[in-house]
């Protein structure tokens with residue numbers, strides 16, 4: 001479904017956001033996982049035909065994202081991270097406008113919009129101006145738009161950033177049940193674990209790990225996840241997956257410090273040795 005071949009992006013100021021990224025996946029849900037600045041948004045923008053790569057190529061559903069961008073656009077929906085609703089328009093208006101602009105009839109648009117709003121838990125506020133919604137609700141309006149579109153492929157850039165835990169679960173449930181294929185970005189390991197069939201992990205514009213969730217997580221089986229283990233406790237190395245005994249040993253003494261995602265993947269092989 002998606003084939004990425006040596007994709008690179010160097011911005012005008014010389015920043016290398018993507019450095020020869022290659023992977024392929026036919027997953028129902030593909031997560032692109034990485035820390036801030038890893039290159040996730042750059043990749044999503046290229047794949048969803050909003051940004052040109054500096055070199056390399058990518059095909060989605062066999063369609064070249066550069067040479068056949070127009071053809072691809074009719075099959076995808078992309079919800080960017082920074083999407084902001086129009087303040088005076090309601091969630092129902094947003095979704096119906098979006099769907100009619102994509103070519104759906106007004107009556108089908110209304111029907112699909114209502115269905116999506118119910119599913120995502122925004123039914124009660126469907127007629128409120130978006131200005132009067134919370135940040136998380138505004139975010140959900142865009143997920144509902146994607147849901148209602150019935151597009152072949154939906155790109156969601158950090159769909160749950162800023163959501164409370166319940167809203168996050170609601171969005172997860174929607175992503176799991178959505179009929180479209182989904183490509184999403186996330187900072188959260190547990191989100192990638194929960195939702196994806198395949199994971200591509202980016203760090204500083206390069207692929208650090210890729211494959212099916214099962215393959216990537218297999219080495220962690222039987223290990224206990226410990227968040228925020230400080231370097232002072234276990235030498236210079238930060239480890240976030242430990243065997244149970246070791247975890248018990250360090251929990252309580254832990255200095256809370258975020259463990260980098262790169263470490264998490266690179267180091268898990270060393271854990272328990």
Ligand SMILES: Nc1ncnc2c1ncn2[C@@H]1O[C@H](COP(=O)(O)OP(=O)(O)OP(=O)(O)O)[C@@H](O)[C@H]1O
Nearest residue numbers: 011013015017034035036037038039040041042043
């Ligand atoms: N228009 C731009 N011009 C120059 N550099 C850019 C531009 N957009 C992004 N970058 C840089 O490219 C790198 C990758 O950015 P990108 O937004 O793709 O990362 P990201 O993984 O999506 O980060 P985040 O999780 O913070 O959204 C970063 O170093 C960023 O500063």
